[in-house]
Amino acid sequence: MPIEHLDPGSPPPEGVVVELVGHGFVSAARDNSIRLAHAPSKAVVFANEPAAIGFLATHAPLVLQRIPLKFHPRSFEGGCGMNSRALLSRPTTDTATGAPAPSRSSVVRDVRSLEQALRADGKTPPWTPPEFAAWRAPLPASMTFHTPRCAKARRESHIGEKVQGATSLRNGWPKTLADHRVVASDADPAVPFLVDLPAPCLYTEATCSITPGSGQINVHPQGRSKAAAAVRLALQVFGLAGRVDVELTLTSNIRSARGNGGSSTDIGATLDVVARALGCELQGALVDFLTVATERASNPSYRGPGIFLQRAGVMPWQWPSWPGMRILGLDDSRAPDVVTDAMKRPRYSREQIDAFDFMLRGLIAAVQSGDVAAIGHLMERSAEINEEFLPRNFAGGLAALREIRKQCGSAGVAVSHSGTVAALVWPTDADDVDQKVERATHALRECGYDTFWNYTLH
């Protein structure tokens, strides 16, 4: 059920049409609904939260138009590729008066510099602070539902990545992704990317109930602060922040800090379940947008095969399916955890970025032609490069995995580029694949690995 039906007495939330230089998505308001479509430079964004206004002012050089829009969450489509961390930053204005908040963040600084620039140019910024309050949708007098709205959602995860690195924008990716660049070169920026190795056997299930209230959010088990942040963000998007209470329960078979994408899977499941409870469905691009906002990066497993720019939340290349692959995932439970948030971002050299560019071209061709041997070769090359940034110092390291790969006729080794898990891969139509997997499992056990996931990917 569309959310505006929950509160027929209140005016719909408002949105703005903004120009986001090259962030890769456009919007058009049609019949009072919101529609996002692929085209450069423009977007409709809900802007009824001060932090969102600050974010827009930071990232959009010019707010083109402010128009009233009814909120149809189902109509979200298309790409959504911006750095949305600012959505989680502290409010840039006092929520009651609209005046600038006393805390000084970069968002505020950018808003001001933008405002000064526009005024110097003889223009009046449409987002000046006094308007913030006007843009806020008024709180409804009452909610129309009388029983909790409940839902359940499930998100699957991955075992590390086939390839992960940074790709040059010279490859034809949108230039505006330079906001996420990892090389300090205006002439030749590069952005982080990954191609994951999905694992349907690893998942998070989320259940939630939403009731009218004052904004209380309870997450079970306790300590899942990112999931709580995701709930807050989802409520902001639906214009329900501070109006409802949420009870969220997460059940997961993913061990965190191993490279299985546990926290981003939690966040994905959380966003799904909140949306579902409200009778909505979030499109992938918006989920990526919100996940990046919550934890700086996202996890593309649910979006199917593709090259994913995880810091931007954009999937600029997709394949219809993976070639048939038999996967033997593995982990050494005694190996020390890898806390992704504490890891320094890899600083890839120009030579390495060149290598990744070529590897992506190779991967595109290999997946299209169903060449699992070539995919395996590229996976292993990526693992080799990653040794410089996160060496595998346990269970014989990458060398032992490669040796077992050779002995067992596997196509290649994939590793988690920010974790301890890894995987061996075979084409599903390889001769005696079951025996090879069994032999590899035995050899890996002798090597010290004690956790395995044996499955087929299509």
Added chain:
Amino acid sequence: MTLQFAIHGPATREVIRDGFQDALPEVLTVNRRLQVLAFQTMKLLPALAVINDLERRGLLQAGGTVADTTSGSWGYGVARVCAVKKFRCILVSDKAMNGDFLGGVESHGAEVIVVDAPVDGANLQVIRKQRLNEVAAATGAVVLDQYENLVAAEAYRAAAEIAIGHVPRIDALVAPIGSGSSSRGLTHYLRSVNPGLRLIAVDTFASALFGLKVGPRRLRGVGSSLVPGNVHHQAIDDVHFVSADVAHEGVLRIAEAGLGDYGPTSGAAFMVANAVSLAEPDATVMCIFPDRQFRYVDLIAAHRAQRATLLHGMPAAPIWVTRLAHAVEARGWVAFNWRRRTRDEALALEGDTP
């Protein structure tokens, strides 16, 4: 040891943006394990990159003059680029550039100075270089210097992108060596994906590139009387010395394989690539075809006329030698395990003076 390029070579899309789509190669499939990177005119790619680089660095202004020495497709490439970019183009060449090919170069507005072969037996390439220096001094032309200019090697980034985009894993690259640019550039980029890639160089007899005694060469397009700085000996695993007859036979076999009409350099590479593929059946081999046949139609026709005779006694596979001194033309096709050594190292071990 990988080569450290100073700048990024042009990406495919940048070459297309510049309007030189025909500079890009296509990938032809002989079989699952043997692929060909086939150019229409290979030197168009480095000519574009070198001239773009000079413009970018401010060394070549609008309406400026460029000059270089060439007897082959480099001149054609430079003339094409200069015609589009409105630069004056002066090429110093010899009698090898003649007929329709010379006409084709001149039709793009290039001024070609043909140097006669020296009567005293002096090295023709040295004479051409001297003449080039005189021309450059007189006209203020910027000398492109394809043999020593690393940008000419970096130019093959776009070609490597196309190769990888078709064949994600390449185990061996068979490359004819002339200026050394294509083999150097392609190997650099392809090894970034597969560091284990083996580079098989194709040279001819009486060429200085790998230390053979210099003399007259019947096979054009590979080999040189000088050793260009762009030849990266330390990247090369094996070298094959191929005679003109073997190369011309390769041209006919390319046509018979349904791949099209390519020149003798391509023929030499094709013969070597087939041998490598047969010797290493699990490896994926990529072979470079540098240009089309039109300059060499008469040579190929002559070979076809005498094919039955020439095939008698022609080696079906390379004769592997352990000393370069044993690489003599009478053997027709000789291979030597170079082992990524410098030229000096390899020749010192031979007991020869480099």
